[in-house]
Amino acid sequence: MTTSRKVLLGTLLILITLSITLVLIAQDVIMLGPMPTLKTARHNPMQYYVSLPDGWNAAKKWPILVTVDGANHDFLRNARTFMHARNGLPFIIVTPVVLSNVSTPNPADYNYSAAVWDAVAKTSPMQFDDKGLAAVISDVQADYNGEDKFFITGWSGGGSLTWFMVFTHPDQLAGASLACGNYFGHGIGTISSDPQRVHLPVKAFQGDQDPAYDHIAKQWRDAKKLADTNGYQNLSYQIVAGADHQPFPDQVFAFFASQLPGQN
Numbered sequence: 653m654t655t656s657r658k659v660l661l662g663t664l665l666i667l668i669t670l671s672i673t674l675v676l677i678a679q680d681v682i683m684l685g686p687m688p689t690l691k692t693a694r695h696n697p698m699q700y701y702v703s704l705p706d707g708w709n710a711a712k713k714w715p716i717l718v719t720v721d722g723a724n725h726d727f728l729r730n731a732r733t734f735m736h737a738r739n740g741l742p743f744i745i746v747t748p749v750v751l752s753n754v755s756t757p758n759p760a761d762y763n764y765s766a767a768v769w770d771a772v773a774k775t776s777p778m779q780f781d782d783k784g785l786a787a788v789i790s791d792v793q794a795d796y797n798g799e800d801k802f803f804i805t806g807w808s809g810g811g812s813l814t815w816f817m818v819f820t821h822p823d824q825l826a827g828a829s830l831a832c833g834n835y836f837g838h839g840i841g842t843i844s845s846d847p848q849r850v851h852l853p854v855k856a857f858q859g860d861q862d863p864a865y866d867h868i869a870k871q872w873r874d875a876k877k878l879a880d881t882n883g884y885q886n887l888s889y890q891i892v893a894g895a896d897h898q899p900f901p902d903q904v905f906a907f908f909a910s911q912l913p914g915q916n
Contacts, residue, residue: 688731688745693791697768698784699749701731704796705742715826715912716789716798717743719899722808723754725761730807730899737901741909744798748788751777752816752838753809778839781813782820789824801826803908806833807899815875816840819882822849827911830856831900832868835875843882853911854879854887857903859895 688703708714721730731747738745749764751757757777759769772780792798803826806814811833818828820839823846833856856872858865872889879887892900 686735688728688735688747690728691791693784693787695790696784696787697764698780698788699763700788701727701745701747701749702792702796703731703735703738703745705738705744706740707742708744708796710797713797713799714742714744715908716792716802717745717905717908718785718789718802718804719745719747720750720804720806720810720813721747721753722806722810722899724808725753733899734901734905737905739905741905742912743803743905743908744792744796746788746792746802748781748785750781750784750810750813752781752812753806776839778813778816782816782839785813785817799826803827803829803911805829805831805899805904805908807831808897809834811835811871812838818849818852818854818884819843819878822846822852822884825852827853827855827908829854829904829907830872831904832858832862832864832897833871834868835871837874837878843878845883849882849884851886852884853907854884855907856887856889857892857900858889859892859897859900861895862897864897 688701690699690701692699705714717734719730719734721727727747727749731745734745749762751772789802793800801824804814804817805828806812811830812835814828814830814833815835816839817825822844858868858872862868876887892903
């Protein structure tokens with residue numbers, strides 16, 4: 653084979669590879685929608701993805717949905733999954749890059765500085781997430797006219813932060829949802845006595861084909877018992893037939909949409 657033919661063949665192989673890559677990217681965009689924006693809170697190092705609903709404008713308030721990813725750390729895909737499922741609903745989607753979705757976060761899984769990890773070593777991943785989420789919500793409320801209270805859903809390991817918010821900051825929430833969500837009691841000390849805890853809507857979704865079904869069902873019972881003991885009165889649990897371990901975006905959106913003003 654001559655040198656010119658080798659060059660031509662190499663060029664063709666590069667073009668074919670590039671074409672395949674572009675097709676795969678296009679398919680991914682079609683399936684999960686456009687890319688959300690990655691930001692960092694102004695007064696905290698927490699990173700987060702944000703996506704605005706269709707027709708967003710600054711003339712009115714918009715509900716905020718915080719989606720907490722599980723231990724796989726694919727925060728971008730989690731954000732895009734909920735973007736794809738939003739279907740015209742008015743929620744601002746916020747996906748924080750949290751640390752509390754695993755027992756011991758690995759710095760290699762994140763793009764946080766050494767200073768962040770030094771601070772976390774002196775406190776805890778949950779304390780980082782608690783302060784970071786507060787800063788993120790403050791920015792979203794200021795930048796995008798988000799509602800004063802926000803919705804939160806936690807998939808799998810993301811259940812830890814979701815339950816933490818339910819038990820320690822119910823006054824900040826419009827509603828909470830667990831999607832095959834874990835409960836280990838991480839970071840939870842004194843349970844809030846705020847009167848808004850009583851009727852705070854909390855709903856868990858659990859697939860009956862989830863390999864971790866028995867473990868998560870027990871964790872739900874533990875969390876429910878703690879909630880009942882402390883005056884929470886609006887918790888519910890739904891088994892989704894034929895479903896495995898997943899974030900249930902459609903069910904979560906339907907539940908939270910039912911909690912919007914004028915829907916009850």
